[in-house]
Amino acid sequence: MKTILKFAFILFLVNLIAASILAATYGFTKTRIQKQQDAIKEEALKQVMPETVGDRIEPVKKGGIVKYWKVFKGQGASVAGYIFASKKYGYSSVIETMVGMKKDGTITGVRVLSQNETPGLGAKIVEIVSDKTLISSLKEAFSKEKHAKVAISPHFTEQFRDKDIRGIELSKNNIHAITGATISSRAVLNSIKSMGIELLNNKDE
Structure with a gap:
């Protein structure tokens, strides 16, 4: 015992x-x-928000949680734009994005914050396509001239820039869906569009 x-x-x-x-x-x-x-x-x-549009942001909270951000230019009191986060379930994961938008609804930038979509398919929403060749890369590496580093965005999210958030759609003349990953593409677009329109309709609340 x-x-x-x-x-x-x-x-x-x-x-x-x-x-x-x-x-x-x-x-x-x-x-x-x-x-x-x-x-x-x-x-x-x-x-997601260029300084030419606004360089000062203020969070708008509800119940202690940030719902979105108002964007201002300099010390101006007028709102120049908004930044908001959106998320929606894609093919195999929740895709979360950060979106910048002018006060008239024009998208200034989209950044994917998190995703766990299928590699080679849905995960291409964050894929950066480069047109550099091996030779051009080697020339740049050994060149004595200093080249300024330019921020490169994924091709898929870059398509949203300068488009009216109320009119974005998956089509040949608007936002091209990723081949073999229509579900992931549509999830990103729908989450951005619904949140953006909701914000524009209720921005004074």
Whole structure:
């Protein structure tokens, strides 16, 4: 009987220690992940709204949660645009985006914050297509001239720029869906369009 109790106590201690280690690891990892996500969002806020439109943003909160951001130019009091986050389930994951929009509904930029779509298909929403060749890349690498680094956006999200958010659609003359990934493409477009229109209709609330 004593032996059984001894083993039970040892097993309890082992489980307790293991649970404590897992809890500590989860807490540490969760904090790091949250910091990374916050950094990505901060960078996205800068990328989706050019300074020519606005250079000052103010969060609009409801219940302590940021719903969207108002964009201002300089010290002006008039709203120049808006930034908002949208998300919708795609083919195999939730796709979250950050969107910049002028006050008239013109899209200034789109950035995918997170996605876990199928590699080679839906994941192409974040694929950057380069027209550089091996030779041109080598020439640039060994050139003495300094070339300014230009931020390159994925082809799919770049299609949204300068389009009226109320009129975006998957078509040959508007937004081209990614081949073999229509579901992912439509999820991004629908989430952006619905959130953008809702914001334009209720921006004074």
